[in-house]
Amino acid sequence: MFAEVALPEAGRSEAGLFGLHPALLDAALHAVALGGGLVEETGQGRLPFAWSGVSLFAAGASELRVRLARAGADAVSLAVADGTGVPVASVESLVLRPFAADQLAGAGGAQESLFRPEWAGVALPSVASSDVVTVLGGDDLGLGDAELFGTLAELRAAVATGLSVPGTIVVPVLSEAGPDVAAATHGAVNRALVLVQEWLAEDLLADTRLVLVTRGAVAVSSEEAVLDLASAAVWGLLRSAQSENPG
Numbered sequence: 001m002f003a004e005v006a007l008p009e010a011g012r013s014e015a016g017l018f019g020l021h022p023a024l025l026d027a028a029l030h031a032v033a034l035g036g037g038l039v040e041e042t043g044q045g046r047l048p049f050a051w052s053g054v055s056l057f058a059a060g061a062s063e064l065r066v067r068l069a070r071a072g073a074d075a076v077s078l079a080v081a082d083g084t085g086v087p088v089a090s091v092e093s094l095v096l097r098p099f100a101a102d103q104l105a106g107a108g109g110a111q112e113s114l115f116r117p118e119w120a121g122v123a124l125p126s127v128a129s130s131d132v133v134t135v136l137g138g139d140d141l142g143l144g145d146a147e148l149f150g151t152l153a154e155l156r157a158a159v160a161t162g163l164s165v166p167g168t169i170v171v172p173v174l175s176e177a178g179p180d181v182a183a184a185t186h187g188a189v190n191r192a193l194v195l196v197q198e199w200l201a202e203d204l205l206a207d208t209r210l211v212l213v214t215r216g217a218v219a220v221s222s223e224e225a226v227l228d229l230a231s232a233a234v235w236g237l238l239r240s241a242q243s244e245n246p247g
Helices: 009-017 022-034 101-107 152-160 181-201 229-244
Strands: 002-006 045-056 063-070 075-082 087-099 133-136 147-149 168-172 209-213
Touching (some): 002 022, 022 075, 147 152, 152 181, 181 209, 181 229
Parallel strands (some): 133 147, 133 168, 168 209
Antiparallel strands (some): 002 063, 045 087, 063 075
């Protein structure tokens, strides 16, 4: 199946914002529904389910020429070029999963059951005497007698020379204040990412709890405002890390 798709004139200026404009890709995939035996006929619609072998060769195309070919009973491959024939992208396999119309009808009311977080105040528990609290970075949290280390590497070296493995490690998340919020966000998220990657690779700390502390990154009541957007992004990163690494 061959298809030509193009953005409307009013939207062509947005093409450069994307590697491959999502509206163009979506329009190209609609060709699967036109028939031609690309996938097994089930009498149901199909939705994209699993992508593999995806390559992007060029960005910013406002019109595409697409070749779709059968890649299995429920899969297609795509070869994508721009309007002049220059390669833009390729997909070795896109598995399309059938769905029934009543599945979409049931999804319409799902928003009524969405959950949202609510903050509740709790008393801070005392640290057990058997636990050891260590702080990476400066002790601006007022933890008093906590062991202080500048980096995870310094802590690792201290443990190697006899320091007890800490039960809890606290890391203040400090973003770089300034007018460039995007740069501050990139910096804060990258630092947190490096820390989490090093943490997960350190078997020595498998039983230690990692605590990242932010200020002004979330609003815990209607009277508060988010004052540190960079640290707010760190919350999102950590939620992803928690979902990938339970516990």
